Amino acid sequence: MSQNPDPTNPVREGAARAPLSFEAEMLALLPQLRRYSRSLTRSGEESEDLLQDCVEKALVNRAQWHGSNLKAWACRIMTNLHFNARRTLRRRPAVSIEEAETLPAPSTxxxxxxxxxxxxxxxxxxxxxxxxxxxxxxxxxxxxxxxxxxxxxxxxxxxxxxxxxxxxxxxxxxxxxxxxxxx
The missing domain is CATH 1.10.10.10 (Winged helix-like DNA-binding domain superfamily/Winged helix DNA-binding domain)
Incomplete structure (x- = not known):
């Protein structure tokens, strides 16, 4: 068995053993993280800010990621950022969720x-x-x-x-x- 020479660059199974960079994996997660940020903030502007803060924090702290589930790790960062911001800021009036793309179409x-x-x-x-x-x-x-x-x-x-x-x-x-x- 060959070992991955670069432990910071995980190898994805089933992908012909081609290593994916941390940045490439984060890039692939952006649509899912964007949906989640919109569901948390209920605002287009705030969700983009939260997404940017999350990606920035993930990139800065990438040494803390140990190659398990990057999506779960990024969502946890986003959740913590969101709830920390809510604790430190005064409560703002609710913003419409109309622009959120996270809800399924009605069944009726x-x-x-x-x-x-x-x-x-x-x-x-x-x-x-x-x-x-x-x-x-x-x-x-x-x-x-x-x-x-x-x-x-x-x-x-x-x-x-x-x-x-x-x-x-x-x-x-x-x-x-x-x-x-x-x-």
């Missing part, structure tokens, strides 16, 4: 459902919204989300359950019954 033909869903997600507490976005949108397992957010796996499950229940209740509250046309 109701044109107002997407807007109601966006408002319901926006109304969630930040910790519940972070768990919901990581599990539902990004597809992380509970264990991975617990590692990213630095919380127990049971807390991930309970926050996700409460977030889903809050969304169901909010969507049920604002249910608009379509009227039939008489012919």
């Amino acid at each position: 033909e109701d044109p107002l459902e997407k807007g109601r869903l966006q408002q319901a997600v926006q109304a969630l507490p930040p910790d519940a919204r972070a768990v919901l976005m990581l599990v539902v949108v990004e597809g992380y397992a509970y264990r991975e989300v617990a590692e990213i957010l630095g919380i127990p796996e049971g807390t991930v499950m309970s926050r996700l359950s409460r977030a889903r229940q809050a969304l169901r209740e909010k969507m049920r509250e604002e249910n608009i019954i379509p009227l039939r046309r008489t012919q």
Whole structure:
């Protein structure tokens, strides 16, 4: 077995053993990190700032990454940056989430459902919204989300359950019954 001569440059399996640089892997993660930053901040400008801060911190601290899961490591950096900023700044008025591209298209033909869903997600507490976005949108397992957010796996499950229940209740509250046309 040959060893990778450069331990800071991981070798991706199945890719003909071609080494990928840290920068190339971070570049490949940008779309996912951008979605996650938008879900955390609910603002286009703030999400871009958070994304930039996250990438900068990851690049500066790349020696701390030990070649495990770069996506989880970067999401944890982003989560910590976001919650640290929220603690240090005064609470700002909520910004619309309309520009966020993280929500799936509504499954029904109701044109107002997407807007109601966006408002319901926006109304969630930040910790519940972070768990919901990581599990539902990004597809992380509970264990991975617990590692990213630095919380127990049971807390991930309970926050996700409460977030889903809050969304169901909010969507049920604002249910608009379509009227039939008489012919």
